Amino acid sequence: MSDAPYAVVTGGGTSGHVLPALAVAEGLVARGHDPSTIHYAGCERGIETRLLPDTPFPHHFYDVDGFQRSLSKRNLSFVPKMWRARREAIERFRPAPPKVVVSVGGYASMPSVFAARKLGIPVVVVSYDLKPGRASQVAAKRAAACAVAFPDSPLPRATRTGAPVRRSILDVDRVADRSAARAELGLPDDRFVVAIMGGSQGSGVLNEAVWSWLDRVGDDATLAIRHAVGERFIERAPDARNGADGVLYQPIGYEPRMPLVYAAADVLVGRGGASTVHEVAATGTPAVLVPWAASADDHQTLNVRWLADDGAAVMLPESDVARLGDVLDELRGDDARRDELARRAAEAGEVHRSGALARLVESVADGTD
Known part of the structure; x- marks a missing residue:
């Protein structure tokens, strides 16, 4: 780094970390900081290598691996790669240190x-899961501040600022944007649209449940399904259907246009990652959320329960995912229930619009915290 950045925002690997990191960066730009002064640091094998080049933010990727919970040869390289990346980060920061490092x-x-x-x-540690991940717990021990999305956080020096949600998501107006979003995605105005998002890598169990439902509703010419199956599953996905004689079905590997999806969908089906949960709330989208059963410390169930317990989303345990089609059929036939889900989700999402997260980062960077 030749010129010292104002902030380095760091975290990555999956969209569940990269998109919040970009949201933090965008929040600082909205406060008047030049994008060239907000740097991003991620990893060489993460989805950030695809997403960051299209942004105005300078970026750097380290050669690091995550520690696998199951036995894996990759664990042998965890410590030496992390140590080398730490040394590289020190060499990058020392001549021009940023005012603050923001970890997502x-x-x-x-x-x-x-x-x-x-x-x-x-x-500054930014934690948007109800139960903070291990990296956040480690970083928080000596952090100047922790910006959290939920009340009663176990992290030290925590301030509830809401979650980092990208500006393009916060700006979604599901009523005003609906027709234009559908047109851009190739979805008809006159069909009931269900969007299925299994995360950046896709979800096998979610895909199978959707495909089973697709077999059942194949002749339904009033239904459209946009399905992000994950790049690793795209070859197994059924062929696209144009809706000429039944359901319209759009299988894609990865969904890069989530603002359009939130605007276009009558119902969204997703996992329980923090980004999905907070984006559903921020946009007020009726949703069926299926927490990943193997998530660390079952944190996805905790995330989804935050909405579901308040009637702001439908939680479907992974063990019951075979019922997904039935749940969607029920929601499709109940306009009042969908309206109530949307209203309650939007109420839960108000905290994300406050701008408090960027202000907290500034207060630490400028020494006014």
């Missing part, structure tokens, strides 16, 4: 966090 969690955040500790650069 995940193993990709750790080189920058460790370097910041070594050089005395303040760290």
Whole structure:
């Protein structure tokens, strides 16, 4: 780095970390900071390598691996790669240290966090899961502040700021944007649209449930389904259907246009990652959320329960995913229930619109915290 950045935002690997990191960066730009002064640090094998080149933010990717919970040869390289990345981060920061390092969690955040500790650069931890991940817990022990999405956070020095949600999501108006979004996605105005999002890598169990439902509703010419199956599953997906003699079905590997999806969908089906949960709330989208059963410490169930317990989303346990089609059929036939889900979700999402997260980062960076 030749010129010292204002902030380094770090974290990555999956869209569940990259998109919140971009949201933090965008929040700082909205406060008047030039994008060239907000740097991003991620990992070489993450989805950030696809997403960051299309943004105005300078970026750097470290060669690091996550620690696998199951036995894996990759665990043998975890420590040496992390140590080398830490040293590289120190070498990058030392001549031009940023005023603050903002960690959104995940193993990709750790080189920058460790370097910041070594050089005395303040760290802000941004935690948007109800139960913070391990990287966030480690970083929070010596962080200057923690920006959290939920009340009663176990992290030290926590301030509830709401979750980092991208500006393009916050700006979605599901009423005003509906027709234009559908046109851009190739979805008819006069059909009931269900969008299925299995995360950046896709979900096999969710896909199978959707495909089973697709077999059942194949002749329904009033239904459209947009299905992000995951790149690893795209070859197994049924062929697209144009809706000429029944359901319109759009299988895609990865969905890069989520603002359009939230505007276009009558119902969204997703997992329980924090980004999905908070985006559903921020946009007021009726949703059926299926928490990933193998998520660390079952944190996805905790995330979804935050909405479901308040009537702001339908939670369907993965063990009951075979019922997905029935749940969708019920919601489709109940306009009042969908309206209530949308209203309650939007109420839950108000906290994300406050701008408090960017202000907290500024207060730490400028020494006014």
